[in-house]
Amino acid sequence: MDDKSPLTEGVYYILLSLYEPRHGYGIMQFVSELSRGRVELGPGTIYGAIKTLVKRKWIVAVDEDGRKKEYVITDAGKQMVVSEMNRLYELHTNGLLITKGEDAL
Amino acid sequence: MKKVKFRFYLDHEKEEKWINEMAGSGWHLKKFTLGRFTFEKGEPGTCIYRNEFISGMSNDEKKDYFEFLKDSGITIVHELGGWVYMKKDAADGPFEIYTDTESKISYYKRMLNMFLFLFVLNAWLGFMNISVFGNHTKIEFLNSAIGIFNVAAALLIAVPTIKIIRRKRELNGKRQFFE
Numbered sequence: 001m002d003d004k005s006p007l008t009e010g011v012y013y014i015l016l017s018l019y020e021p022r023h024g025y026g027i028m029q030f031v032s033e034l035s036r037g038r039v040e041l042g043p044g045t046i047y048g049a050i051k052t053l054v055k056r057k058w059i060v061a062v063d064e065d066g067r068k069k070e071y072v073i074t075d076a077g078k079q080m081v082v083s084e085m086n087r088l089y090e091l092h093t094n095g096l097l098i099t100k101g102e103d104a105l
Numbered sequence: 106m107k108k109v110k111f112r113f114y115l116d117h118e119k120e121e122k123w124i125n126e127m128a129g130s131g132w133h134l135k136k137f138t139l140g141r142f143t144f145e146k147g148e149p150g151t152c153i154y155r156n157e158f159i160s161g162m163s164n165d166e167k168k169d170y171f172e173f174l175k176d177s178g179i180t181i182v183h184e185l186g187g188w189v190y191m192k193k194d195a196a197d198g199p200f201e202i203y204t205d206t207e208s209k210i211s212y213y214k215r216m217l218n219m220f221l222f223l224f225v226l227n228a229w230l231g232f233m234n235i236s237v238f239g240n241h242t243k244i245e246f247l248n249s250a251i252g253i254f255n256v257a258a259a260l261l262i263a264v265p266t267i268k269i270i271r272r273k274r275e276l277n278g279k280r281q282f283f284e
Contacts, residue, residue: 008284010205025177043177044157044202047170048211068176 007084010041014049015081018073021062024050026070053077106146108132113140115264117156117188124154124190134190136183152192153200158216160187187219206280213273220266224259231255 007015010031017030024046031039050071053059058077062070073081110127114120124134124142132144134154159167171181178197182190193200203209234252237245 008205008207010208023176024173028177040199040201040204042201042204042208043174043179044212045204045208047173048208069173 006087007080009039010045011049011053012081012084013039014041014046014053015058015073015077018059018071018077021070021072023068023070025068107135108144108146110142110144111140112142115261116268117158117265121154121156124156128152128154128192134182134192137188137190138185151195153195154182154190154192155200155202156188156190157202158187158212158219159184159189160219161215206276206284210273210276210280213269213276216269217266217273220262220269224262224266227255227259227262231259 013031013034014027016034017027022030024043027046027050028041028043031041050059054061054071056076057074058080059071059073062072112120112123114123127134127142127144129150131146131149133147133152134142135145136143159170162170174181174191179191179193179200182192184190203212231252231254234248234255237248237252
């Protein structure tokens with residue numbers, strides 16, 4: 001997985017959810033609401049993703065408030081979200097272009 | 106009311122399915138050791154049970170992970186020998202630990218690393234112990250007995266290992282088209 005690879009749906013949504021500091025369960029609930037129940041992330045998936053994202057410095061742990069550890073996105077993480085949005089935009093526009101013709105744009 | 110059942114599964118996913126069938130009929134898992142499961146009578150189908158292989162995690166990592174699970178509304182049922190059973194209220198909706206192909210594959214990889222190591226270790230010990238067996242002294246007889254035990258262990262480990270390799274391969278194939 002290099003930095004140019006598409007993000008998985010889960011990682012993309014986890015990064016989005018961390019524009020506000022959240023803990024693991026908060027991420028799970030936010031992603032579920034945001035996708036209207038389509039993306040339900042399991043605890044193993046979120047836990048593994050958090051560890052990898054921290055290692056890549058796309059997110060950081062914020063000062064612990066009590067027992068639950070909260071995380072927030074970094075500038076590097078925000079950059080990843082933007083480039084993923086650009087990629088998704090390209091996919092989406094090209095899809096419209098081919099299936100609906102140029103009028104769609 | 107308690108009930109003890111003896112079952113030996115070489116497939117952790119089939120075992121988990123059985124544990125959930127038991128819960129469906131009101132028998133909730135309380136404890137497990139190798140092949141021995143203790144259940145307690147309760148409401149049928151109130152919880153979803155999942156097992157996970159957590160061997161290889163350091164104590165700190167495990168503590169951190171268990172905290173995380175508890176924060177997510179999950180209860181740890183019992184932990185033994187690198188395996189953990191956990192449960193979540195069925196009313197909370199579906200419960201899977203790994204929900205995408207990527208993380209499922211890395212879970213299988215983690216399992217395979219340990220299983221392959223145990224397989225090679227036992228196969229090698231088995232070979233060494235049996236090949237020592239030559240002129241029927243007491244110690245060499247003991248060696249060969251241990252050797253046979255090692256070989257049997259290696260064969261038992263081989264079964265789930267092959268299953269996991271197959272499942273991982275299937276997921277890798279799927280990943281070429283789908284996330």
